[in-house]
Amino acid sequence: MGALSGRVAVVTGASRGIGKGIALALAEHGATVYVTGRTVTPDAHPLPGTVGDTAAECDRRGGTGVAVQVDHANDEQVAALFERVEREQGRLDVLVNNAFSLPDGLTEPEPFWEKPLSNWEMVDVGVRSNFVSARHAAMIMAPQKSGLIVAVSGYTGVAYTYGVLFGMAKSAVDRMARDMAVELQPYDVASVSIWQGLTFTERAERNLAAIPGLTEGAATRPENGCSPEFAGRVIAALAQDPAIMSRSGGTFITAELAEEYGVTDIDGREIPSLRSTRGEPIWSPIAAADSSGVGVGPTSSPSSPLQRSTS
Numbered sequence: 001m002g003a004l005s006g007r008v009a010v011v012t013g014a015s016r017g018i019g020k021g022i023a024l025a026l027a028e029h030g031a032t033v034y035v036t037g038r039t040v041t042p043d044a045h046p047l048p049g050t051v052g053d054t055a056a057e058c059d060r061r062g063g064t065g066v067a068v069q070v071d072h073a074n075d076e077q078v079a080a081l082f083e084r085v086e087r088e089q090g091r092l093d094v095l096v097n098n099a100f101s102l103p104d105g106l107t108e109p110e111p112f113w114e115k116p117l118s119n120w121e122m123v124d125v126g127v128r129s130n131f132v133s134a135r136h137a138a139m140i141m142a143p144q145k146s147g148l149i150v151a152v153s154g155y156t157g158v159a160y161t162y163g164v165l166f167g168m169a170k171s172a173v174d175r176m177a178r179d180m181a182v183e184l185q186p187y188d189v190a191s192v193s194i195w196q197g198l199t200f201t202e203r204a205e206r207n208l209a210a211i212p213g214l215t216e217g218a219a220t221r222p223e224n225g226c227s228p229e230f231a232g233r234v235i236a237a238l239a240q241d242p243a244i245m246s247r248s249g250g251t252f253i254t255a256e257l258a259e260e261y262g263v264t265d266i267d268g269r270e271i272p273s274l275r276s277t278r279g280e281p282i283w284s285p286i287a288a289a290d291s292s293g294v295g296v297g298p299t300s301s302p303s304s305p306l307q308r309s310t311s
Helices: 017-028 051-060 075-089 117-144 164-187 202-210 229-240 254-261
Strands: 008-011 032-037 064-069 094-097 148-154 190-196 251-253
Touching: 008 017, 008 075, 017 032, 017 051, 017 064, 017 094, 017 148, 017 229, 032 051, 032 075, 051 064, 064 075, 075 117, 094 117, 094 229, 117 148, 117 164, 148 164, 148 229, 164 190, 164 251, 190 229, 190 254, 229 254, 251 254
Parallel strands: 008 032, 008 094, 032 064, 094 148, 148 190, 190 251
Antiparallel strands: none
């Protein structure tokens, strides 16, 4: 029996990448994990992985994987997902909002006015999709008076990385997680945002090998990277923390949470925090809010070392 046996999780965007790693880590602790994504047929995507593959590996890890094809730009499909979870499980303990639509040209150096307007897809699936999934999750979690909603974000919330829309989307996710925490607090449902650094996903490994100079960027130095399961190990620790409400509303660097919880990567490595070079989170937990209950605002000092370039 794992520490998360009997717990039910939804991990969005888990056909591959960070989402897959998170799903596997939660399953390894015994959770039932609903794995969502668009890819159900092998070779239908340039990168390997399907929701079925991830769900099957969840089973092998000791949990239960449930593969659900979901396009997170489609509100009806998202609603059907959460209706199914409630119907089949009667509860929901963890939502990890990981789905994010990454344009093929994300790392290209052109300025925003030379990039296609279609890059707005990062807002549609990455910001709006987070809100829609969290809304449905809250409808289940609030009545049961428990739950954890995690937004996967990154240092780009404060540090320029790859372009205007990418940074805007991640910054919005951090603020959304905080304000959700304010409204969820009376129901004992926690909402946090976590910052990943370089993660060795299938896409990242392809790009690191193919794009000259990428390994020298502040955001993409391999020595600072982690496996896709690292974030999942930290989220599993958060889900087991009896004092999780004391963290609600905060934005946290995954590497720093790992140190607090005694979590390492799958190879035993301790992943470094890049706070001193990439920047520090803006939002602290609402437990640190002022008496009005609306929060004290940014925690970063004016002199915070925000990295303004990816080079």
